[in-house]
Amino acid sequence: MASNLPTGFTLRMKTLLLLLAGLLALAPASRAQQPASTAGWQLRFVVYLSRHGVRSPTGKASQLDQYSIAPWPKWSVAPGYLTPHGYQLMQLFGAYDRSLLASEGLFAPTGCDDARRITIYADSDQRTRETGKALAAGLFPGCNLPVGSLPEGTQDPLFHPARSASPQATALAAAAISGRVGGDPKNLTLAYHAQLAQLDDILSRCGTPPAQDPPRVSLFNISAALNSGMGDHAAELRGPLSTAATLSEDILLEYTDGMPEKDVAWGCVNGDSLRSLINLHTASFDFAQRTPAVARMQASNLLDRIDRAIRQAASGRPVPGAPDKPSDRALFLVGHDTNIANIAGLLHLTWIADGRRDDTAPGSALVFELWQNKATGAYSVRAYLTVQTLEQMRTAATLDTANPPARVPLFLPACGAADGSCPLDAFSRTLRTALDPAAVTSPAKP
Numbered sequence: 001m002a003s004n005l006p007t008g009f010t011l012r013m014k015t016l017l018l019l020l021a022g023l024l025a026l027a028p029a030s031r032a033q034q035p036a037s038t039a040g041w042q043l044r045f046v047v048y049l050s051r052h053g054v055r056s057p058t059g060k061a062s063q064l065d066q067y068s069i070a071p072w073p074k075w076s077v078a079p080g081y082l083t084p085h086g087y088q089l090m091q092l093f094g095a096y097d098r099s100l101l102a103s104e105g106l107f108a109p110t111g112c113d114d115a116r117r118i119t120i121y122a123d124s125d126q127r128t129r130e131t132g133k134a135l136a137a138g139l140f141p142g143c144n145l146p147v148g149s150l151p152e153g154t155q156d157p158l159f160h161p162a163r164s165a166s167p168q169a170t171a172l173a174a175a176a177i178s179g180r181v182g183g184d185p186k187n188l189t190l191a192y193h194a195q196l197a198q199l200d201d202i203l204s205r206c207g208t209p210p211a212q213d214p215p216r217v218s219l220f221n222i223s224a225a226l227n228s229g230m231g232d233h234a235a236e237l238r239g240p241l242s243t244a245a246t247l248s249e250d251i252l253l254e255y256t257d258g259m260p261e262k263d264v265a266w267g268c269v270n271g272d273s274l275r276s277l278i279n280l281h282t283a284s285f286d287f288a289q290r291t292p293a294v295a296r297m298q299a300s301n302l303l304d305r306i307d308r309a310i311r312q313a314a315s316g317r318p319v320p321g322a323p324d325k326p327s328d329r330a331l332f333l334v335g336h337d338t339n340i341a342n343i344a345g346l347l348h349l350t351w352i353a354d355g356r357r358d359d360t361a362p363g364s365a366l367v368f369e370l371w372q373n374k375a376t377g378a379y380s381v382r383a384y385l386t387v388q389t390l391e392q393m394r395t396a397a398t399l400d401t402a403n404p405p406a407r408v409p410l411f412l413p414a415c416g417a418a419d420g421s422c423p424l425d426a427f428s429r430t431l432r433t434a435l436d437p438a439a440v441t442s443p444a445k446p
Contacts, residue, residue, distance in 0.1 A: 038371065041380075043104040045313035045370040047306055048097070048332045051340060052123075052131040054086030054257050054362045054393065057250045066217045067247060070207020073254060073263040082127040085257045086362065087134045088396050089388065093363055094138020096399035106329045112143035119324035121148040122334035123159040131363075132334045147334075157441050158305060158323070159335040161234075161298050169297055173234035174226055176293035185224040188241045188287070195280050196220065199244050207266030219244055234294040237287060245284035248277040256362060256393035271390050275355045282358050289338050290345030290358075299342035300435035302333070305443070306343075307431040310370050314379045314424055321443055340366050346434040348413045353406040354389045361387050366410075371421070379424035383410040 056075035057064065064072045077083050082090075102109040107117070118139065122132035132147035139145065150156045181187050189196065200219045224239030254264045255274055261267055269277065289295065305323045309331050312319035316326055324331045333339075337360035344350070344366065350358055364387035371380050386407045392399065399405055414433070415426035422430070 040374055041371040042374055043106060043369055044372050044379075045310065045328070046101065046106070046330045047309055047368045048330070048365045049302070049306070049340060049343065049367075050131070050135070050332060050334050050365040051337050051360055051362060052086075052125070052127040052334060053082055053090040053134065054253055055080055055082050055127045057246075057253060059246070064247065064250065066214075067219065067243070068203040068207065068266075069205070069209045069213065069216050070266050071210060072250070073259060078126075080125070080127060082130040082134075083257050085396065086127075087130060089256075089393055090131050090134035090363055091138040092396065092399050093388065093405065094135035095141075096138075096405065097135070098139045099400070101330060112140055114329070115140045115143045115145045117325075117327055117329045118145070118332070119148070119328050119330075120145065120332040120334065121158075121323055123156050123336065124150040124152050124154045126152065128159075128334045128336070132332070135332055135334070157301055158333070158443070159302065159339055161301075161439065167228070170228035170230075170234055173291070173294045173297060174228045176291050177235055177237055177287055178226055180287055180291060181226070185226040185237060185239050188283075189220070189224055189239060192241055192244075192280065192283055195276070195283075196240050196244055199248060199277055199280060202265055202268045203247070206268035234297045235288070237284070241280065241284050242288065245281040248280045252278055252281075252361065252390075256390060258394050258396065271394075274390060278356055278359055278361075282356070285337070285341045285360070286358065289341035292345055295342040295345035296434070296436050297439060299339065299346055300437075300439035301441060302335070302339055303343060303346065303431050303435045304440045305333075306368065307428055310368060310381065310424070311428060313370055314372075323443065337364075340364065347430070349383065349385075349410045351385045351408045351410060353385055353387050353408045359387075361390075362393070363388055370424070380421040381412075381424055381427040382421050383412060384408060385410055 056077050056079055057072075058080040060079060061072050061074070075083070098107065099109065101107045107114040120132045120136055122128040129147060129149050129152070132149070136145040136147055196219050204216065204218070219240045222238075222240045222243050225236075226238075227236045229235045251265045251269055252274060255269070255271070261270075264270075289298075305321065308319045308322040309324050312322040312324070312326050313328065318326050323333070340360045344358070349366075353359070364385065367384050367386060369382045369384075371382060372378070373380075384407055386405050388399070388405045391397070392403070392405065397403055409420050411420060412422045412427070412430065414430040415422040417423075
């Protein structure tokens with residue numbers, strides 16, 4: 001039957017219906033900004049385990065140059081130091097964290113009054129101490145928020161094993177890794193041959209060789225080996241994959257430090273190809289750092305302190321060994337990618353953020369939130385991983401609600417409920433079960 005309605009009226013009705021459908025389609029996305037599972041709950045405390053910001057490569061240029069036909073780019077800071085660009089990125093991250101915590105009612109949006117309710121503690125390296133200072137400057141600008149640490153050059157047992165591992169422990173760590181790689185570290189070269197070939201191709205053809213060009217060492221000419229560790233290393237996994245892990249991350253550092261395109265892998269790598277290459281680093285860390293026997297030796301002290309800090313915040317009373325104050329609302333621990341990988345391995349945490357699986361890029365943070373039910377007073381813990389995107393780091397983009405860093409929820413298999421939360425008592429039991437009490441020491445004094 002033909003419609004008797006005027007054409008103009010019909011068009012207006014169709015337009016209105018389309019607009020209404022669009023608004024309904026957007027509604028779930030708007031609600032996703034505040035998950036329904038936190039309704040009726042109040043955020044009380046947050047622990048950030050952050051990696052330091054963008055640094056220069058830890059190795060000397062001569063160590064890197066042997067694998068490429070062209071020299072690697074020069075850096076303006078000493079090996080392993082936080083760069084000025086890296087400092088800026090962490091300051092931006094701190095400012096974003098302040099606004100996020102303020103939106104949850106933990107801190108006032110501005111001012112210094114709440115600076116007494118936060119502790120920032122960093123490892124003793126320059127890159128971690130400076131990262132802590134950058135976070136402090138972003139969180140509480142102009143407030144002279146102190147950053148605790150041991151003196152530079154002092155090994156801090158919070159971020160590193162407290163003592164040399166016993167021969168039995170290092171043998172166990174090597175056996176655990178061996179069991180995951182089929183008894184032969186050469187299997188890693190076979191399993192990741194395609195990705196290794198991609199990087200080896202870049203190293204063999206990109207850039208301008210110097211006048212006196214010594215023979216290049218191909219990744220595939222590196223011998224694979226797995227040995228018991230020495231000192232504070234649980235095990236030593238070496239070979240094409242571990243070398244490629246270092247080189248691919250060095251390319252990531254070039255990109256995220258904002259170097260000119262011609263200096264990022266000699267002009268041969270962009271953001272998309274970098275996301276593929278960095279899988280080499282993730283794979284190497286999976287075996288060398290996430291293997292539970294390794295992670296337990298290296299992360300027990302840190303996991304113990306995180307548990308104590310969260311239980312202290314819930315009780316409001318001092319807990320011996322906690323690295324912060326009972327009145328604190330946030331604790332920032334600034335360490336390394338190994339710390340995040342170790343704890344992720346112990347707690348069986350995995351993620352995909354910014355198109356990268358289980359990557360622990362500079363500035364990334366493993367975050368534990370303590371929530372309290374407003375009606376019952378019960379506590380639960382939620383975990384997530386947050387990291388700036390590669391492009392945000394490269395351009396030093398301002399972080400805000402319109403351009404937030406990547407944030408992905410993490411599920412705790414040992415105690416997680418369907419909504420992603422973990423009751424506090426169950427969370428604490430999970431951490432106490434995962435760690436090795438013999439590896440926990442008394443806190444070092446800054």
